Amino acid sequence: MSITSFIPPQRTLMGPGPSDIYPQVLQALSRPTIGHLDPLFIKMMDELKQLLQYAFQTKNTFTIAVSAPGSAGMEACFVNLVEAGDKVLVCRNGVFGDRMRENVERCGGIAIMVDNAWGEPVSPALVEQALQTDPDIKIVAFVHAETSTGALSDAKTLAEIARKYDCLTIVDAVTSLGGVPLLVDEWQLDAVYSGSQKCLSCVPGLSPLTFSEQAIAKIQQRKTPVQSWFLDQSLVLGYWSGEGKRSYHHTAPVNSLYALHEALVLLHNEGLEQAWQRHHRAHLELKTGLEALGIQFVVEEAYRLPQLNAVYIPEGIDDAAVRSTLLERYNLEIGAGLGTLAGKAWRIGLMGYAARNENVALCLKALESTLK
């Protein structure tokens, strides 16, 4: 076996994530590792909590980063909030709504599905209708920004409807956090998870997570233990708690948390509104260029995510060949379609550090040359 150090090329990442990483974040990542119970590390975690509260726009005490990717953040919400036999309304308009269903069922819960076509937002009317029909439903789960289609759903309205029927909400904000408005407290969302590798432009592997008081109360009223030890947030809380002695749960991914801290400092310095506007401006620029190339969007204009542009592959074009050429000639990654959009669409990400004019220019010119 003759394996040597792996030296990756410098890519421009404009797929569905990981996105381009801020250079400052990579620097932070490689700072000296210290112990996960070191007083200085604990101080860093307290800061990280405040920074996450800013990013989520919440005062929730329970605001942390799960030590694993976004799909573990999703699972953390379901295993803590759902018990066997519980009915959960799951909105499905792409891959991640279906993953929510999987999660409900693996918790022994009953998933009541509300379906919208891929590329459409979740329909508030269908959600209300389902909740009227079945008063046993106690949780509404939906994806704020569907990474598989690029559609934005109206989290505020969906949460209002859920509350009207006395339901908690579980919200997938993996692709929305930092890219479009997400106001956890103002919209009264209950369990919201995200990912580090999208609009925060941090390395993949962490899942920001916040629970409202109502979510915490529901967890405290559980009749059965959480089926996952690793994701049991009542145990994790003892580790993230700022008060008194920190109790050991698992070894925190120290360096990845440095990176997330740095990414959030950058977001705070820029300002959330400025970041949202930057994503929007980059999207408009990309849109103009793509339309000039005759490329059509999957999602109607009103529901389009600026940070995740799903577009139809022009007719007669070889999907894989184009993506390979972009990668090989331009070191540019764009995303393939997922699920029902596989082979039919590309997903062009403008997330975090990638939402810049230079990225848009490179992508447009490279696509233009490759599609000729």
Next chain:
Amino acid sequence: MSITSFIPPQRTLMGPGPSDIYPQVLQALSRPTIGHLDPLFIKMMDELKQLLQYAFQTKNTFTIAVSAPGSAGMEACFVNLVEAGDKVLVCRNGVFGDRMRENVERCGGIAIMVDNAWGEPVSPALVEQALQTDPDIKIVAFVHAETSTGALSDAKTLAEIARKYDCLTIVDAVTSLGGVPLLVDEWQLDAVYSGSQKCLSCVPGLSPLTFSEQAIAKIQQRKTPVQSWFLDQSLVLGYWSGEGKRSYHHTAPVNSLYALHEALVLLHNEGLEQAWQRHHRAHLELKTGLEALGIQFVVEEAYRLPQLNAVYIPEGIDDAAVRSTLLERYNLEIGAGLGTLAGKAWRIGLMGYAARNENVALCLKALESTLK
């Protein structure tokens, strides 16, 4: 809120992990992020698999790194191999045996406990006795190297006994991998998990994992779905499989995997036997020095882990004050006692890059000065 970049100090990490990181590993960690489906990344993962097979001394096809810390690696073994009602023999001689019990119970399994005192190895005789008594037991779970006490158990003999009674083994090798002999194939272990942040001297956050053919067969014969979506290894296998198109499961922690790849290249270059010997030599040097200070080991000489030295705090010494002084005056971290050893013992780690003469010298001199 005025939070700026977090600049950690340069510590010497001689606790129970994270251990001192190889400088090359920190370098690898901060290399440019590429996509987790990039052909070059997939090639890197194939290499990583080979390197992990070397570290585990196995030809198991299913040899991967779980995208989360060792406690998730532990849970991955239990949720995949245990179904509701299954009886599992759990050996408990420290914190992590008890965490195994938690895992069995949260899977709906029945944990039959074999207890040994903290600091003792698992008794093969007690294990055999328990298996004789209850022929329904189908899995034996034990900790190879107990991080909470520094005791090494005889994995080879325990696995022999398990096989005699037609049981599979789940083995915690979090602290043993790379520090003491661990021969997965020769000893015929079935499900073995470890951590990146111990004797591999990589950053925390990943859990190397290997399943034997027998373990895979048991997973394939399950009557019920694995309760965790994130840790369902039948789904993960599609992502790590070298054959054909890689299927998307979750976004891999790209940079952390670079770091693990580098740590394993370093281990392979040094050679496993040389690494084991280096840990042993450092331990002997530390032992001589500690004994000269009148400090006693928790574990009998025959079962002592070279990489994790649990020692009694001398009488009249203030545990926390000493550890604070070491940290503040020498930037040196040693570990506190855990569980029943809290306040009574220190845990001095000589793991991976920390198993060096300079670390031993610093630790001995700093302790000598502080205890005066």
